[in-house]
């Protein structure tokens with residue numbers, strides 16, 4: 098499950114600029130780097146940097162045809178920039194994103210100041226749009242790339258204080274920005290969004306917006322209004338978009354979602370009465386909404402996302418990729434239904 102703690106594996110090291118094995122040690126190490134600029138600068142000089150250009154991650158194709166993001170050691174990034182005649186000081190713009198599986202801190206860096214094609218050529222890799230990357234990367238690799246891009250985007254869009262209009266300055270790790278000459282601190286933010294798989298006991302409700310690619314259906318989603326609880330947002334969104342009254346809400350899991358800018362997706366199941374399932378769809382929000390039975394959900398979950406294009410026929414129904422929480426909700430619902438049928 099997406100919300101389950103996915104422990105980043107780190108190697109054993111006792112140097113002060115590298116984290117040790119064990120979840121607690123790694124979290125304390127990362128927290129120290131967030132708070133201590135000198136320790137962070139020291140760690141950066143012996144770290145790997147995940148590369149981006151204009152917010153697009155650098156991806157390379159492996160021998161088994163899978164894709165992974167490219168992270169270079171600090172000294173290799175220096176060599177790369179030197180070979181391109183670029184200013185080495187841009188490395189200071191790196192943002193801390195976690196611990197690598199070799200035990201060191203991991204940073205990300207946007208190389209927008211240098212020519213993308215030259216970086217691609219030197220690394221045998223390509224800068225790829227984040228949405229496309231999401232379909233190419235494995236479900237264990239995609240969240241870290243999304244987190245890195247979200248932090249780089251946040252820094253690019255928060256160069257000025259919304260209170261005073263003065264410039265803001267980042268700390269070394271990039272975990273926050275401070276308004277110049279003041280103590281006003283700005284932290285990266287996400288918008289809370291509920292995503293609810295509505296079900297009536299034997300079917301679940303999926304919908305599509307006109308902006309979705311052809312054939313894509315997902316669970317209902319909506320931004321939380323100020324002051325709302327998760328349960329209130331679910332009830333309101335389902336009422337607004339599908340015209341149904343929710344009887345109960347159950348939490349399932351959560352995930353950070355980088356599109357179009359950072360959302361914090363809170364995944365829930367929302368039960369409606371099987372006696373009141375007639376839809377009244379708000380077509381200003383949704384192009385279509387329909388009930389799907391277990392067999393239809395199982396079939397849709399097997400379709401690759403996005404499906405291979407056919408020759409002009411009707412679009413095949415497909416669901417978000419495996420690492421999207423919409424997919425996880427459908428998977429969990431299908432498993433629950435199957436267990437119910439077996440017992």
Ligand SMILES: NC(=O)c1ccc[n+]([C@@H]2O[C@H](COP(=O)([O-])OP(=O)(O)OC[C@H]3O[C@@H](n4cnc5c(N)ncnc54)[C@H](O)[C@@H]3O)[C@@H](O)[C@H]2O)c1
Pocket residue numbers: 288290292315316317318319320321354356357360362382417421422423424
């Ligand atoms: N990870 C997944 O599986 C998954 C699946 C479905 C949707 N999503 C995401 O959920 C998000 C919300 O879904 P939706 O578009 O149906 O929401 P929605 O139903 O709340 O409608 C979007 C509208 O809400 C308004 N809005 C209110 N607060 C906003 C805010 N903080 N930021 C932007 N707009 C705000 C805007 O008018 C916007 O057009 C989307 O960004 C989408 O990418 C993720």
Ligand SMILES: [Mg+2]
Pocket residue numbers: 317318319338382
């Ligand atoms: Mg919506």
